[in-house]
Amino acid sequence: MTIDQMKNKKKELGFTYQMISDMSGVPLITVQRIFQHKTESPRYDTLQKLESVFSKYQDGRPNNLGYDLPAMDMNAVYVRETAVNYRRTREDVGPGTVEEYLKTPDYTRIELIDGVFYDMGSPDPVHGFAITELIVQFRDYIKKKGGNCKVIPGPVDVQLDADSKTVVIPDLSILCDPSLIRYGRIVGAPDFVLEIVSPSNKENDYNRKLLKYYYSGVKEYWIVDPELEKVLVYDFVNTGLMPTIYGFRSEVPVRIYNGDCVIDFAAVADYMAWPPAAGETPQEKE
DSSP: OOHHHHHHHHHHHTOOHHHHHHHHOOOHHHHHHHHTTOOSSOOHHHHHHHHHHHHTTTTOOOSOOOOOOOOOSOSEEEEEETTEEEEEESSSOOSOOHHHHHTSOTTOOEEEETTEEEEOOOOOHHHHHHHHHHHHHHHHHHHHHTOOOEEEESSOOEEGGGOTTOBBOOSEEEEOOGGGEETTEEESOOSEEEEEOOTTTHHIIIIIHHHHHHHHTOSEEEEEETTTTEEEEEEHHHHTTOOEEEETTSEEEOGGGTTOSEEEHHHHHHHHOOOOSTTOOHHHHO
């Protein structure tokens, strides 16, 4: 079985990289690199281990794999939903499903992570300023190079790695595989994801979504924190969960483009800095 055949089987069965790693005994980062064609000549015994996972399910996915994703390293999750505040322990994955998520009204702003619904709240205008400038810089680079990837601003639903209990809404993503756009959403892992931190989503961006993006096969993840004026860059393919941290006046290289694309964060910061005069609001001016 070739690597491309295993990739197709992975999609068909709905397996995540973490599941393949656990069932084969091959380290997670090795699985990701092989399936993303980052390892040119994988070892024969490694390929045999991977193939053994898929050979068990040649006739399709069984009704019960007897497999659960490992719980993340968190003791508790605090969830804020409309008119409801409660605490859910992480002993088990929550009961929420993608099917339930898709039944929620379009005007609600929620995400589903490991079966738990999270109220996102509405972003402030500064958030929109940052996204606008970032889209311009990413799009200009891709257009200049004649690339086929697309810059996708939120809100767009992303069902990470065919996970039936997770749908997230990244602030910005870059997608290079159009086949992942299915059922009106992205089903799988974008190549690049960026989140802008706000007080209501800080725990998700720094912890829960970080791990979900890592395990699902996202290649690069940026956390933009306006309060700290920092950009955390995770190059999952090469350095795993060890981030490189940049200031808001830095030029930040994009790893999925081997550093050839560089985002001028000083321009982003300048575009974000547009408040009304001190102590004056539009209501007061009227």
